[in-house]
Amino acid sequence: MNYKKFIPSRMPNLPYKPSDNAGSIVALLTGLAVGAVLGVLFAPESGKRTRRRISDKAVDTVDSINDGYQSIKRQVFTRKDDLVNLKDRMVDKVKNKVAVVSQDFQDFKDSELERTKSKVEHDGSNNSI
Numbered sequence: 001m002n003y004k005k006f007i008p009s010r011m012p013n014l015p016y017k018p019s020d021n022a023g024s025i026v027a028l029l030t031g032l033a034v035g036a037v038l039g040v041l042f043a044p045e046s047g048k049r050t051r052r053r054i055s056d057k058a059v060d061t062v063d064s065i066n067d068g069y070q071s072i073k074r075q076v077f078t079r080k081d082d083l084v085n086l087k088d089r090m091v092d093k094v095k096n097k098v099a100v101v102s103q104d105f106q107d108f109k110d111s112e113l114e115r116t117k118s119k120v121e122h123d124g125s126n127n128s129i
Contacts, residue, residue, distance in 0.1 A: 033061065 036057055041050060 029065075033058075036061075 037054055041054075043050065043053075
């Protein structure tokens with residue numbers, strides 16, 4: 001059985017992207033499912049009831065996986081929003097710091113320009129005497 005096709009066909013809401021760890025995770029889940037099915041199959045019950053239990057167990061397993069996926073998805077989006085907010089705060093801090101430094105530089109430049117003009121005017125008036 002090709003698990004890469006089996007999982008997406010059974011859980012269309014779950015975006016499946018094979019990775020290096022996907023094989024071991026799928027093997028674990030497959031082993032758990034096979035073990036559960038074999039346990040139910042060898043139980044001393046009627047075939048109809050056994051099939052219903054297998055079906056119920058499969059639905060419960062799919063629901064559990066989907067719930068776990070949705071929980072992880074919510075956590076990822078929450079953390080993404082936290083990172084976006086942190087980035088926005090840092091950008092605002094940098095902009096404010098740049099504005100303060102820019103204003104400080106402008107004030108320094110203006111004061112030095114005035115001081116230099118005063119000195120030139122003062123020196124110029126002393127030389128005319």
